[in-house]
Amino acid sequence: MTALSCGIDFGTSNSSVALNKDGHVSLVPVEQTHVTIPSAIFFRRVDNKPFYGRTAIHLFLDRQDGRFMRSLKRVLGTSLMKNGTVVNGATMNFATIITSFLKDLKDKADAVAGQEIENVVMGRPVHFVDNDPEADTRAQAELKAIAQRIGFKNIDFQFEPIAAAFAHEVNLTGEKLAIVVDLGGGTSDFTVIRLSNQFIHKPDRTSDILANTGVRIGGNDFDKELSLAAIMPELGYRTTYGPKQLEVPLKPYHDLAEWSKVNFLYTPKTIMQTRQLLHQSHDKKRYGRLLHVLEHETGHTLLAAAEGTKIALTAQEEHDAPLDFIESGFSIPVKRTLFDEAIHEEVQKIAASARQCLQEAGVKQHAIELVILTGGSTEVHSVKNEFKRLFPNATIAEENKLSSVGLGLAYDSQYKFGQHSTRPVETNSVNV
Structure with a gap:
């Protein structure tokens, strides 16, 4: 059976996905040939169709009619997640908006893998919200629920700087x-x-x-x-x-x-x-x-x-x-x-x-x-x-500054979900 998992770095500014397939880790092209994508979304007014990344930015800067959003990650754990926002005249909650963006990433990873990916390690900051443990816990739970919503069955988390370390470690002597x-x-x-x-x-x-x-x-x-x-x-x-x-x-x-x-x-x-x-x-x-x-x-x-x-x-x-x-x-x-x-x-x-x-x-x-x-x-x-x-x-x-976290998360997924892993899978944990 194929050992298949991925790492998703959902960043405030940029996002990436790396695939672990049979122990081989590689970045997934997520926007044309780019392996990183700006964390931006544009809902076109005429049909509310979402566009992502550089395309979203270009549509907005070209003054197309619609609603543009960035820095979605900063909403996690805050009251805005419940309150939502107005998109082209109708209220839309942020869970729906973030789900749309992350599903686009997963669909591209699934296409490269040639099958649906069920195992993911999601990156997370050390603190989603400073000096508020309750909001921090809520932010991770919200992100986990979104990961489940887009089709992941087994979900783990890793601190982003630890993931970056894992990505650099492979090149050390x-x-x-x-x-x-x-x-x-x-x-x-x-x-x-x-x-x-x-x-x-x-x-x-x-x-x-x-x-x-x-x-x-x-x-x-x-x-x-x-x-x-x-x-x-x-x-x-x-x-x-x-x-x-x-x-x-x-x-x-x-x-x-x-x-x-x-x-x-x-x-x-x-x-x-x-x-x-x-x-x-x-x-x-x-x-x-x-x-x-x-x-x-x-x-x-x-x-x-x-x-x-x-x-x-x-x-x-x-x-x-x-x-x-x-x-x-x-x-x-x-x-x-x-x-x-x-x-x-x-x-x-x-x-x-x-x-x-x-x-x-x-x-x-x-x-x-x-x-x-x-x-x-x-x-x-x-x-x-x-x-x-x-x-x-x-x-x-300073190598792979914008993609090292995604790569490291995929390396981490190899040992959390890989067929040769001896590490127990804790689907709602952060390894520290």
Whole structure:
């Protein structure tokens, strides 16, 4: 009988699937030839048909009529899962939306496998929700229910940084004490772990995993801080209005700077309030740009400009953020130094979580021999510099940044569900 299982990395920004078939692990093309897909969905208004990934993003940016969503993972464990959202005039719950996205991934994996896959290891952050164990447990239960809904029979979970470690381990020679730095769109997670290619077939890795920590800060938070620091001031952020020189309401700007909140802004009430304040604004040109974005529902385009600027600043010292969808020829020059200042506090919180992981593992910084960087946010200049500073003597591994978690989950599935595995299957556990 074929030993068949898979690993699914449902990420805040990007997702991937890796297949384990008869002990051979490989990534599944999930969008044309791409082995990763943006975690985005677009429901076309005319028929409510869903589109995924890059296609969803292109349809939205081409101003097709419909509803666009990203950062769906951040909804797990929150009240929004029950409340749902309006999609093309009708209420839809988020379990249905996430199910649609993950079923598309499973269908593609099934097609490559040539049969239906029943066994999966799902990735999960160390904390779905910070400082709320009940919400964290609820988030995993919600994700498990969705996995069952799309056809998986046996479902296990693994921390994402541990999965990333498993993906790198196959290429090691000798034993290494490593820290995995997994910085995604929504969370930053860390694992201190002993790795060796001699450990790959061990059925139980509990003794090798020394500590896990995590904090709910990621690339989406970098987008937000960059937007508030560099872009929103040109839309009237922190300007004043009226005879008492009151500061304009800040909430619309903060919501416009978060992928998961943008769609909740396009209400008649918010637009009416913004129009009323515009008459009293002391900076009508800039504040008028905010009204333009709300009236034309281009908040996601605004966030895409912030995200594109973040990505550009990984290689450039300065980048012009294109905002010509607001005004013809309008752009904002943004320096990397401003971006570094804007995210300084977030980077320090991320570094503090990494140091906490070392402390819980009983390991000194100089003892770390390997730093495994995974997740797109590790490309950010100040983040990379911070971890080089923390671990100056360690080798830095950066291979397969966007797909290593998916690969590692599939390797883990091999021992949880493989025909030669001696590890007992616990279908609702996280191995730590």
